[in-house]
Amino acid sequence: MQVKLKLTVAAAMAVGAGLAVAQDVQVIKIGHVAPISGAQAHYGKDNENGVRMAIEDLNAQNVVIAGKKIKFEIQAEDDAADPKQGTAAAQKLCDAKVAGVVGHLNSGTTIPASKVYNDCGIPHITGAATNPNLTKPGYKTTYRIIANDNALGAGLAYYAADALKLKKVAIIDDRTAYGQGVADVFKKTAASKGIQIVDEQFTTDKATDFMAILTAIKAKAPDGIFYGGMDPQAGPMLRQMEQLGLSNVKFFGGDGICTSEIAKLAGGAKTLENVVCAEGGASLQKMPGGAAWKARYDAKYPGQFQVYSPYTYDATFVLVDAMKRANSWDPKVYIPKLAETNFKGVTANIAFEPNGELKNPAMTLYVYKDGKKSPLN
Template sequence: MQLRTSLLAAAAMAVMSGAVMAQDVQVVKIGSVAPLSGAQAHYGKDNENGVRMAVDDLNKQNIVIGGKKIKWEMQSEDDAADPKQGTAAAQKLCDAKVNGVVGHLNSGTTIPASKVYNDCGIPHVTGAATNPDLTKPGYKTTYRIIANDGSLGAGLAYYAADALKLKKVAVIDDRTAYGQGVADIFERTAKAKGMQVVDRQFTTDKATDFMAILTAIKSKAPDAIFFGGMDPQAGPMLRQMGQLGMNNVKYFGGDGVCTQKLAELAAGAKTVSNVVCADGGVSIQKMPGGAAWMKRYEAAFPKQFQLYSPYTYDAAMLLADAMKRANSVDPKVYTPKLIESNYKGVTSTIQFEPNGELKNPSITLSVYKDGKKTPLN
């Protein structure tokens, strides 16, 4: 009888212990938002892959925060590169009470979404949106871990004037917050460097026919064209430049055009060899953890790499690092720790200015050799 009682007591203890252990596991959700549909889906999938990889790595670390083992999960949303869908996705993540957000890709979606996250008290970190206006409201929930357009647009203008000695440029933008913003900075810097801006045209982020714009620009005989926009437009534009005989015109663009996919979208046009583009940070080969990380990425997501996934990976890891330092997954508790970050990531050592901008950002200029993106610096 005594043995049976002991066995029953032991069984009860085991059940109770199991219940306690189950209660000691806490799910922490990291939101990921990017365009997973439409012409920019290749960027969005790459961004999502970076977050997914981070979540997988975090789960292997058996992290305990606030006395509870953390199970990390990603909640992914598609904003289709559309501002309205972007704010809807942000609200959905707020309603789901995710613990933090990585996103968005486009400045046009990130800027309005940042107010939604601020209002619901959830921090978000973007490794892709570059318009300087993002951090101007001073939200304590907004962080950027990549160089902004002030660095990208100006850097390209300096290179055009100082290294290439170009005199006349035309500027095109896609009227998005990103495209118009980076084009404005390029134009302003180019003029300050003594270059003549012979034409300013605009298109949309859905257009594919640029013959009228390019014909008008061709008549002004520019040395170069700067395009503020993304690669689904840059590719066809380069192809059409070739069709118009604009084979000696340099083509500048920010990180939106600076992708692995650009040459493919240009259908092998010779004008791709005239591209000079800039993206934030150093090249993947020069990132502190870039080579090893890239090997793992390719094993997990073959031939899907575009540009921003190392940054979205670091963004997710940065959120987790702040939670660990705060010993809390509650956004209200750990958000103040983000501004104090000194996180050694794949892309760089991440520290912030008081407004949430990355300290000491760098940029990389690239060209395309035999259709392959090749860093200049």
Template sequence: MRTNVKLTVGVVATMLAGLVSAQDVQVVKIGHVAPMSGPQAHFGKDNENGARMAVDDLNTQNIVLAGKKIKFELVPEDDASDPKQGTAAAQKLCDAKVSGVVGHLNSGTTIPASKIYHECGVPMITGAATNPDLTKPGYKEIFRIIANDNALGAGLAFYAADALKLKKVAVIDDRTAYGQGVAEVFRETAKKKGIEIVDQQFTNDKATDFMAILTAIKSKKPDAIFFGGMDAQAGPMLRQMEQLGMGNMKFFGGDGLCTTEITKLVGGAKTISNVVCAEGGSSIQKMPGGTAWKNRYDTKFPKQYQIYSPYTYDATMLLADAMKRADSWDPKVYAPKLIESSYKGVTTNIQFEPTGELKNAAITLYVYKDNKKFPLN
């Protein structure tokens, strides 16, 4: 009888130990926001994949903060690239008591959302939103780990003037914070380099018919078009340029159209070979951990890679790195550590300017040959 009692006590002790162990695990929530629906959903899925991959990697590290085992959990939200939905998603994540946020994709959603993250004291790191206005308010919770539009637009203008010796360019933008921003930088830099801006047209980020504005531009006989917008519009625009006999014009754009998806969106149009686009950061092949990371990504998420997933991966890891250095997942405690970061990421060694901008941000220009994307530098 005593033996049975001892066995019973032993079983109970084991069960209690298990309960204590379970209680010692602290779930730390990391929010992620991007367009998971609509014409930019391929960007959003790629971004979320990067963040999810980082969370999976972190959960293999047996991280302990403040004496508790940490389990990271990704909390995804869809902003549909809409500013109102973006601010609603930001408030939802604040209410859910996330410890940090990775996102957003679009400048038009990131900028208004940044005020909400600032007010609720939650750090947000974007590896995709490039409008310089994001960091101008000086919010100490807001960081960017990719080059902004000042670098992208200017880099393309220098290439147009110095390498291609272009004289006349027309500019189109989609009226979003991103599209307007990068187009304005390109336009002003191009003018300083002696390029004549022969026409300026506007569209929106839902449009698919550009025949009228392209016809107007064609009459001005530019050497090239610069488009400030995303690939969902650039694809049909390039297709319609071919239909209008504008197949000899160069076509410039920022990272929003610098995707693998655009090769499908052009529908076989040969004008894809006229594209010169710019991304913040180095090409994946030149990133410190790019090639090995991309191989892992492709195994886990076949044929889903676009542009920004290495940055959302690094952004997630960076949040965790600051938590480790602070020994806390509390945003009030670890957030001040972010500005002190010197993190060797997949994309680069991440250090910040006092504004929250990435130090020494690189850009890469790309062209398309045989429907494949190749870096120029």
């Protein structure tokens, strides 16, 4: 009887210890927002994959914060590249009290969402939205780990003027915060370099027929066309340029068109060979951990890589790094540590300016050779 009693007590103690261990696991949710539906879903899925991969890697590290073993989870939301859905998704993450957010993809969704995050006191880091206006309000909750449009638009304009010696360019933008912003920087910089802006046309981020605006541009005989927008429009635009005999006209764009997907969307058009696009950040080959990271990504998510997943991966780690240094996942406690970030990421050594912009951002120009995206610098 005594032996049985001892065994029962021991068993009860073991169960109690097990419960204590279980209770010591703290779940921390990190939000992610991007378009997972609609024409830009390929970007959004790539971004989300980057966060999922980071969370898997962090959970494998058995992170301990404030004496508790941490289990990270993603709360993924779809904003369909729509500003209203973007703010609704941001509010949903605020209500869920996530510890931090990686997102959004588009400047047009990130800028209005940034106010929602500021008002509820949750930090967000974008690895994709590039409009400089994002950091202008000076929110302590807003961070960007990629070069902004001032670098991208200007870099392309310098290349057009200095390397290609272009004299006349036309500009098209899709009227979104991103497309308009990057086109505006290109236009101002190109004009300052003596390039004549012969035409300006506008479209939307839903359009697929550009024959009318391209016909109007053709009459002005430009050496190049700059398009401020994303690849679901740039691909068909390249096909239609070929149909109109604009086969020798250079085609410029920011990171929104700088994808592997554009080669498919251009449907074999020879004009793809005239594309020069810019991405904020080093090429994968020149990123500190780019090549090894990309091999792991491709094994996990074959054929899904686009542009920004290395940045969303790093953004997730940067949030957690600040939590670790603050010994807290409470945004009020760890936000000040975000401002002091000095993190060796896959994409770069990440540190922030006082306004939340990345310090010393790199920029890379790309062209397409045999349908494959290749870095120029």
